[in-house]
Amino acid sequence: MSLLTAVVVWLITLAISIPFVTRTWWMPEAITDIGRLIDESFMVTLAITGFIFVVAQVALGYTVWKYGRKSDGSADYTHGNNKLEILWTAAASVIFVGLTLTGFSVWAETRFIDRRSMEPSEGRLMIEVTGQQFVWNMRYPGEDNQFGPTDINLIDDAAGNPVGLDRDGPGGADDIMVPEMRVPVNREVELALKSKDVLHNFFVPELRIKLDTVPGLVGTLRFKADKEGKYEIVCSELCGLGHYKMRSFLYVVSEEEYDAWMEEQASYLF
Template sequence: MRRKSGEQGSAAVAFTLATVLLIFTIVTVYLFVAKIWWFPPAISQFGTQIDEQFHRTLIITGIVFVLAQLGLALAIFRSRERGQKVSFFEGNSAMELIWTLATIIMFVGLGLYGEHAWAEAHFQGAAPGALQLEVTGQQFAWNFRYAGPDGKFGATRPELVSASSGNPLGLDPRDATSKDDVVSPVAYVPAGQEVELLIRTQDVTHSFYVRELRLKQDAVPGMTIHMHFNATVPGQYELACAELCGLGHYRMRSFVNVVSPEEFDKWMRDQETALQQQ
């Protein structure tokens, strides 16, 4: 039976859609392969592990993405309107079982691969002798505190918090161990040495994020969260707040300066001298 021309679908639409899918796939693959927008290089062993995990995930999901998009484009192209009869089948248990199993194996497998890096960051403590560095977020600034020569962080009291009078963390002057605590709006850490972060916040949830360290950790009210890293490449790295924390969120940033151990010692001495002169 001949159909009226008005009922005929358009082969042009299917052809266009298939072509667009093909171009979309090629452009997407190019953006990833050419690394047009990419992370800055990692500066720690941990960062390298994260990158390896990222690449594994990207390759697997990338292959699935390309096959799925090309398969879709091919199906659209081959089934374009040529006056043929529509044919379809309803469900296929074997195929559903296969792709569900494949997805499970892929996700569990990636999880097992990444388990080591995850455990290293979240379950294992810092190496012995790590430099302790307290990080405090507040709307909309970061402050860093070093324990000073006595190796002890002094007591803080919320009612003493006063950034305008030079006490952004509310150090308690009656506590002797607080006297030598060094507070700085930027961080200095020695290259090649383990650093233990003690991440806190004075108000809402913030997030400590340094791209080059591949570390991101929320600062949660009422908690002190430990993270650790060992940065080996000297440089100045931006610390951005990665949690939308209020109107000034966009400007809540600081810097982590990774310097040679000698430079670090000098910086620390200068800070302590400045403290004594106060």
Template sequence: MAVAIVIALLVLGSIAFHILSPWWQTPLASNWGSIDHALAITLWICAVAFVSLNLFLAWSIVRYRHRAGHGAHYDPENARLEKRLTLWTGLGIAGMLAPGLIAWHQYVTVPANAAIVEATGQQWQWGFRFPGKDGVLGTANVRHITPENPFGLNPRDPHGRDDILVESSELRLPVDRPVKMVLRSKDVLHDFYVPQFRAKMDLVPGIVTYFWMTPTRTGTFEILCAELCGIGHHMMRGTVIVEKGADFDVWLAQQPTFTQLMAEAGSPPAGVQMAAATPPASIAPNAGGTR
């Protein structure tokens, strides 16, 4: 009896903690309401299963407790019960998988009008890159990384010469414009995560990953690394500022290009004179990516 009471109290305590808990999702700041819906459906299915199974367990302990003159009935096989369990388990799993698969399909299907931004992770900081007027990110590889070229851009790729480089951990994005986030790591596994965007993806060394989103409200949000990446993992934070398009365009035009940075270092890209390229006035549509 005591065990049954403890189980029942555990169920009631869990429900009360969920209702009264101050820890919950941050207000949504992107187009990914479908991710919230998928999470809510999963939560409800798991809640129904948790409450039902534990209350059934508590009832069974009371109903079939040991009593003098009562013996247990052994039933080695029960096809009817097994079919019911298989059916309800299958429906529960399908109910959790279907919304997530739909959201995932949307998550990796980038709109044609999405702009492109690259986030580069390393122990333990972020860097960002925007395409220039050509709308194409130049190729990059860790083999090209030098003190003068920390992003590892290919100096012989003409598409990279007008790329805009942001060496700080502050990223700015325009509100209500779809953006394809291209993700690259210089060293180990990292994960780009902004809780208010509900968007996250691993940065895998040697592989270019991506997702897309549309920021839906202005504000300042924290960028976190959601993958344990070493002793300084807790310090790998950044900031994304979502602002009006005109303000973003002004900020972007003030950022240096790859050609400008290399010229300042006295080592311009191959085939480029020391004159610096003019930064674009606004973010360009997605016409390519890191290769």
């Protein structure tokens, strides 16, 4: 009977491991350099924790098999083993701190940007993303590369002004508001993430970036997509009844296609 239990434990372990080894239901392919580095970091973590998981489950099965209920009662009672406690606590600490140190720079690369104003950074395409129940609003600074001022009294969803942009303010006349995101391939993009109402979360799986949008705060994310295509933008923070349909799309297109689109958007303004 103990052997049967042990075999069941081992079979479950094997079944759980198969999708990870064969990469069934895997993540979509990363489309940024940083995304690929994050994947590397992820694989190192998965290999270490996966190895420990399998070893622990094999040991569990073996223990059940060897010391399961037996008529001769051969198992001993133990008060614990300090040496072992110290050993595995130290080992876990080394692994966790080590993984943090190796993954830290990759993680920081997409997030730590000096952002005290809404001025576009040198050479980057700046896009302001405002989450609201239940849509994503993208704002481009337009030809002058400067975002116009906003005023809460000017917010009017029905009139196509979800962020209260003041068209008469400095730099406001040419700002472009769209429900979808379009960026040129291989261009550094910087996002300023905001929320109008509750917490949302901006997530594009292929970019491997994800950040809460918090009312009153400006979050920043950076990316440089190197593969053209259409990618889903999802809200991954439960934000209300319509959360499930809060999605948009990121289009990574050629420089020419992007310019043509920008021109078309600008033509609607005047």
